[in-house]
Amino acid sequence: MKSIPGIIAIFIIVMVVISCSGNVERKNFIADSDLESGNISLEYNQALVAFASGDVTALSENSWVPVEVGDCLTESQTIRVGAKSFVELQLADRAGVRIEENSEVMIARLSLKPDEAQVRLQVETGAVLCKVSLFSGGESFKVRTRTAICGVRGTEFGVTVTSSNETALSVRTGKVAVLPASVDTEELKEQAPEGDTEVMAILDEFDKNATVVEADQEIV
DSSP states (O other): OOOOOSSSOOOOOOOOOOOSSOSOOOSSBOOHHHHHHTOSOOOTTEEEEEEEESSEEEEETTEEEEOOTTOEEETTOEEEEOTTOEEEEEETTTEEEEEOSSEEEEEEEEEOOTTTOEEEEEEEEEEEEEEEOOOOTTOEEEEEOSSEEEEESSEEEEEEEOTTSOEEEEEEESEEEEEETTOOHHHHHHHSOTTOHHHHHHHHHHHHTSEEEETTOBOO
16 A cells, blocks of 8 residues: 655545446436526525435434435434435535445535535545535535545545545545545634634644645545
8 A cells, every 4th residue: 555645644545436327217306407596495504305216314313214305404414325325415506415325424514605615524434426616715625534534625526435444535526635534624723722823824734735636536
C-alpha cells in the first residue's frame, strides 16, 4: 500500500466507482423536472427522498420506519439500506446523494441556507455516491467515515467503507480534499477560542495541505 503525500498520511483502498443509474426500473419516483420547476418545496434542513428501491428504513424516535418516495429526512437521522436496495436523496438544488445497498448513513449536519450551506454525511457502513453543485467558500459538503474526511466544493465522487472499516475513494469529476478523521478542521475551528488566530492559522494550514484527489483519479 502506498502512502499518500501531505501533512498527514492517510491510507485508502481503491473501490469500483458506484454507478448512478443502476439497473432498477423506475416506477415510483419524483421527476427531476418537478424538482427543477419548484413544484416541490423543501425547507433548508430537509433532504427529499426522490427514489427508493427495496429495503430502506430511517431511524425515527428510536424506531426504524420504512422510507418512501416523497418523505423528507432531517439532520441527525440515520438511513439504513438493505441488500439489493438503494435510495436517492435530493438536497434542494445543491446535491444528490445515492446510498447503496448494505449501507448505514447518518445525516450529521444539514443546512442548505444560501451562502451558508453545511452538509455532513457520516458513513458507518456501505457506500454513497454524491453529485454536488458548486459550494461557495463559506459553505461545506463533507462525507466522513471512521478513518477519513472527504470535503468538496462541486464534484461527483464515491466513498465506500469496507468490511474492515477502511475508506475507499474514487472521483469522477471535480476535486476531493481528504484528511484523516482525527483532523476534523471544521469542528476544531468551531471549538477554538474566539480570536485565537494562532490555532486558526494551524488549522488553515492543515486544510491547505490536505491530499487532493482529482477527476478520474483513485488513490491507494
